[in-house]
Amino acid sequence: MALDRKADVVADDSNNITSFDEKREPHRDAPLETDVYGYDVEKTEARGRKMSRLGGPSAIGITDTDDDSVVSVGKQVEMEASNAIKYRTCSWQKTAALLFSEYICLAIMSFPYSYSVLGLVPGLIVTVVVALFVLYTSLIVWEFCLRHPEIRDVCDLGQMLYYGWTWVWYGTAAMFLLNNTFIQGLHVLTGAKYLNTMTNGAVCTIGYSAVVAVISWICSLPRTFDTLSKIATLSAFTTFLSVLLAAIFAGLEDHPKGYNTGGPSGTLVGEPKVLIIAASGTTFVSGMNAFLNISYTFIGQITIPSFIAEMKEPKDFPKALYAVTIAEIIVFSVVGAVIYAFTGTQYNTAPAFGSLGNEVYLKVSFSFMIPTLIFLGVLYASVSARFVFFRIFEGTRHKGNHTVVGWASWAGILAATWVVAFIIAEVIPFFSDLLSLMSSLFDSFFGFIFWGTAYMRMRKADFGPGWVTKRGIRGLAGFALNVFIIIIGLYMLTAGTYATVQSIIDNYHAGIVGGSFTCKSNAL
Numbered sequence: 001m002a003l004d005r006k007a008d009v010v011a012d013d014s015n016n017i018t019s020f021d022e023k024r025e026p027h028r029d030a031p032l033e034t035d036v037y038g039y040d041v042e043k044t045e046a047r048g049r050k051m052s053r054l055g056g057p058s059a060i061g062i063t064d065t066d067d068d069s070v071v072s073v074g075k076q077v078e079m080e081a082s083n084a085i086k087y088r089t090c091s092w093q094k095t096a097a098l099l100f101s102e103y104i105c106l107a108i109m110s111f112p113y114s115y116s117v118l119g120l121v122p123g124l125i126v127t128v129v130v131a132l133f134v135l136y137t138s139l140i141v142w143e144f145c146l147r148h149p150e151i152r153d154v155c156d157l158g159q160m161l162y163y164g165w166t167w168v169w170y171g172t173a174a175m176f177l178l179n180n181t182f183i184q185g186l187h188v189l190t191g192a193k194y195l196n197t198m199t200n201g202a203v204c205t206i207g208y209s210a211v212v213a214v215i216s217w218i219c220s221l222p223r224t225f226d227t228l229s230k231i232a233t234l235s236a237f238t239t240f241l242s243v244l245l246a247a248i249f250a251g252l253e254d255h256p257k258g259y260n261t262g263g264p265s266g267t268l269v270g271e272p273k274v275l276i277i278a279a280s281g282t283t284f285v286s287g288m289n290a291f292l293n294i295s296y297t298f299i300g301q302i303t304i305p306s307f308i309a310e311m312k313e314p315k316d317f318p319k320a321l322y323a324v325t326i327a328e329i330i331v332f333s334v335v336g337a338v339i340y341a342f343t344g345t346q347y348n349t350a351p352a353f354g355s356l357g358n359e360v361y362l363k364v365s366f367s368f369m370i371p372t373l374i375f376l377g378v379l380y381a382s383v384s385a386r387f388v389f390f391r392i393f394e395g396t397r398h399k400g401n402h403t404v405v406g407w408a409s410w411a412g413i414l415a416a417t418w419v420v421a422f423i424i425a426e427v428i429p430f431f432s433d434l435l436s437l438m439s440s441l442f443d444s445f446f447g448f449i450f451w452g453t454a455y456m457r458m459r460k461a462d463f464g465p466g467w468v469t470k471r472g473i474r475g476l477a478g479f480a481l482n483v484f485i486i487i488i489g490l491y492m493l494t495a496g497t498y499a500t501v502q503s504i505i506d507n508y509h510a511g512i513v514g515g516s517f518t519c520k521s522n523a524l
Contacts, residue, residue, distance in 0.1 A: 073149050073314060083400030085223055090311045094229035096320035098307055098379065099300070101232035103328050104239045105376050106190055106369055107297040109246070109351035110435060111336025116345040117290035119277035120337060126294055127333050134298045135325045137451035137485065141301050142317045144454050145308045153306045153387050154446065161454055172445075176387065179302060179442035180380040181417055185424030186434055187377030188212050190351070192425070193522045194366060194373060197353075201521030206426065213422040216374055220381040220414045225310045228375075228382060235375035240331065242368035246353055247338040249361035256347035257357040272344020279345070285506070288499035289436045292492070293350070296439035298328065299447035306383050354524035362524060377421070385413045426517045433504050440496030448489030452482035 077088045090098075115123035144157060151157050158172035159165065191212030192205050222228055250256070258268045278287065308314045340348060343355040353369075356362040389410055393399040398406035428434050455478065459467045468475045 073312075076149070077312065080400055084402050085400050086226075087224055087310050087400075088312055089224065089226040090229065090307070092311065092313065092316035092319045094226060095307050095311055095317065096323055097229045097232040097236065098225060098303075099320055099324040100236035100327065101239075101372065101375055102300045102303060102379060103298070103324055104236045104331060105297070105372050106187075106239070106351060107293070107435060108239075108243050108332055108335055109339075109353060110293040110297070111332055112340040112343060112348045112352045112355070113350040114290035114293045115336050115340045116275065116348050117278065117282060117286050119275045119279075120340065121276050122278060123290070123294070124333055124337065126291060127336070128329060130295055130298045131325055131329050131332075133485065133488075134301070134447065135321065137447065138301050138304060138321055139318065140451045140455050140458075141304045142308065142314070142321070144458060145305055146314060147458070149314070151305050152309045152390060153383070154302050154304075154450075155387065157305050157454075158450060161450060161457060173387070175442055175445060176302065177384055177417075179438060179446065180384040181420050182424055182434070182438045182442070183380045184216070184377040184417060184421035185428070186438070187216065187373055188418075188421050188425035189429060189434065189522075191216075191373045193524060194370070196521045196523035197366060198363060201523055204519035205429075205522055206517060206519060209422055209425050212373075213418045213425075216377050216381065216421075217414055217418045219374055220378045220385070220418070221411060222382070223386075223410060225307065225382070228379060231371075231375055232379070235371040238368045238370070239372040242365055242372075243331065243335045245361075245365040245368060246356065247335050249356055249358065249365055250339045250342040250352075253342075253356065253358045253361060255357055256343040256355045257349075257362075258347055259357060268346050270346070272342060272347055274341055275345055284495075285499045285502050288496055289433070289503050292436040292439035292443075292496050292500065295443055295447065295492070296435045297332065299439070299443040301451065302442070302446040303380075303383055306386065349524065351524070366524070381414055381417050381421075384417050385410060388413050428504070429516065429518070429522060433500060433507065436496070436500040436503065440492050440500050444489040444493035444496065448485050448492065452484075452486035452489070455482045 073088065080086050080088065111123070111127070114126075117123075118126060141157075144161075145151050148157075148160060151160070153176070155169055155173045155176055159169035162168040188209050192208035195203070195208040195211070196205060219231075256272060260270070261268050304317075308317055311317065339352045339355065343352065348355045353362055353366045356365065390399065392409065393406065397403060398409070428437070459471075459475070459478065463470050463475075468479045471478070
C-alpha cells in the first residue's frame, strides 16, 4: 500500500534506484521535460519565468510504483477516463465555490469580539494584513503544486518540502487530520448550539451534538469535490445572507441583548462602547486570542493542494483565489465593524448572533447559517477521508469505481472522523477558545511556516546556491519577507498556544462555560 512512503528513494533517468540523499543534490535543479498543464513548466509559468522541480522527478513515494517520470495533469485525466468516479473534474469556478464555502463561514461572527478586544482600527488593520499574507502564501502553495502535479494533499507537499524525510510526512499527516477533525468538532458544537437556541434547550446538548454529527456524516458521503462544489455554492450564499441579516438586525433593534441588565459581572451597563484602539489593561491572553480568531478565519491553505489535485486546469487557480480574497476582506471587515458598532464592547458575544436582543432577529439570521454549519464540517471530513482512502486504495479498482469495499471503507473512514469530532465538541465546549486553539496549533504550520520554507526551496531550485544575492533586491526582499512569515508561525505556535490554554483554564475557573459531556444548554 502507499502508506509505505518509500521516501528514501528516487528514480534517476536510467530507472536506477539510489538513495534520496545521494540524488537530491545533483537532481534537485534538474529540468522537467514532461509537459504539465499544457505547457513546459521549465520554460513558462504564470509569472513569466521558469520553474524547476525540487529534486527532479518525484522525490517521494506518493504512488504505489516509483515512476521516474512525472505524470502530468493531462495524463492523469486520461488515466481515469474509463473510471466511473473521476477526480480531475473541477473548473476554477467550482474551486472558487469550494473556497467561498471554506472562508465565508460561521467564524466571521467572531470578528466583532476580536474588534472589541483589539479596538476597531487595529482590528481592521489586522484583518487586511492577515488577508494579504494568506493571499501571498496561497500563491506559493499554488506554484509548488504546479511544479509537482503528483501532489495529492498537504502531506505529500510537506514531505517533499522537507527533503523527503518520512517523519515529516507522518507529522504533517497527524496535524492535517487533527486540524480537519477539530474543524468538524467546531461545527458539531455550533450545530448543537443552534438546535438549543431554536428549541430553548428541549433536548440534552449531547443528544443534539450526536444528531448534528450523524447528519454531517450522511452529507459527507459524496466522493468528489465536483459534487460537493454544488452544495458549496448554496452554503456560501446562505452564509452571506446570514451575516448580512445579522448586521442589518443589529442596526435595526433598539438595544443589544443584555442591555443595561448588569449581567453576572456587572459590566452590561450603559450604551454600547466602541473602542477605536484596545482598552488600557487589555491582557496578552485576550489580545492573542482575538488575533488568532481573525487568523483562523482566513487561513485555509491546508486544503489548497487537495483542491488543486482535482482541478482540470490548475493554472487557473489564482482566479478563484483573488475572487475569494476580495470578498473576504469586504465581508469580514464590514460585518465585523457594523455589528461591533451596534453591540459595543460590553454586549458582543462569539458568535455574534448572541448579541441580538430580538429573539426573532436572532433565530432568523442564525437559521440561514444551517447549510454552512453542516457543509464546512463535511468539506473537511471529505478532505480527511480522501487522504486516508487514497493511501489505502491507490492503484486498485476501488478508488475509481463503485464497489462495495470502496464505498464501505469510505463510509467507515468518514464515520471515524465524525466520532472523534463529536468527542472534541463535548470536551472543548466553547466557540472562541476552540478557534484560537486550532489556529495556534495548526495554522502556525499550515498558514505560515510551511510556505515561507516552500518559497526558499523553490527559489533555490530555480536560481541555485546564493539565490538571495543573485536576484539583487528582489532576492533579499523575498528572503526577508519569508523569514518573517516563518517567525509569525513560530510565534503563533508558542505564544499563541500558551495564551489559548490559559484562556481555557481561566474560563473554566470563572464558570463561563459548562463542563464536558453535559446536558446543559449552550444556546445563544
